[in-house]
Amino acid sequence: MHRSLAILILLLACDSRVTPLRPELNVFCVLRTDGSHPFVLVGRSVGFDSAYDRFDDWNGLADASVLVTRGRDSTRFRYVPETTGYYVADSLVARAGDAYLLIVNSPDGDEARGKTTVPHGFAIESAGIDTVAGTSNPSDSLAEVAMAWSPSDGAARYQSVATFLYARPGVDTASEWHGFETDTLSGRIWASLRKYQHGDTLPLCLVRLSICALDPNYADYLTMQRENGNCNTLMHIDGGVGVFGSISVAETTIYPTQPVSLATLGRSVRPTR
Secondary structure, three states, X not given: OXXXXXXXXXXXXXXXXXXXXXOOEEEEEEEEOOOOOOEEEEEEOOOOOOXXXXXXXXXXOOOOEEEEEEOOEEEEEEEOOOOOOEEEOOOOOOOOOOEEEEEEEOOOOOEEEEEEEOOOOOOEEEEEEEEEEOOOOOOEEXXXXXXXXXXXXXXXXXXEEEEEEEEEOOEEEEEEEEOOOEOOOEEEEEEEEEHHHHOOOOOEEEEEEEEEEEOHHHHXXXXXXXXXXXXXXXXXXXXEEEEEEEEEEEEEEEOOOOOOEEOOOOOOOOOOO
């Protein structure tokens, strides 16, 4: 029995048709309309359970060719030395409603491609903040940010982000809170604000609110991370694994003692001092 098994293993080892697992190209890129500098992570999958959501396991490539095209325009990304497959481009600014193609080539001839159409522009229609004393800890205040927005064509889901900015002489800090993904056109964020860190109930300078309209690629990617779904049906990458998605961003600033000031669509709102 053992002799037959040994012979079978030897035959398989000598068979040229039996090849070891070849890691796939692994890419991560999410374009945004808020002026954030785009980047692409390029690597190789490290096994059958590819490290598409664990960047600490990222098996980066330093010699790939990375190109993003929009119609006849193209932007080539450059590798950042001494990183694990990190590529950047300073000239690319994602535009709402535009379609983009990502092409990644490795030196040994492998190619991965992805397509995304950035969700169309939209606006925050209302936003406000209210606070109550903490019920479980008297040293806390609970801030509730409520918001509503218009629809974005091409968006699969939405996600909200509230950044609380504090300003005092010699002090300039911020805390960021994320809302749940939703397919509705309204949402709320609850944030616990510690009084002992700042000296009184709510020493807010302002709150920056961002609503992110997620394209189907990135929305599916987040679902896969959260629910451990089947990556083959959610990746949307040809010739590899990972994600090439996009986000359209609408922003506004909330002043706790003033009416809401709506931002110009597609532009970041900076704190005023």
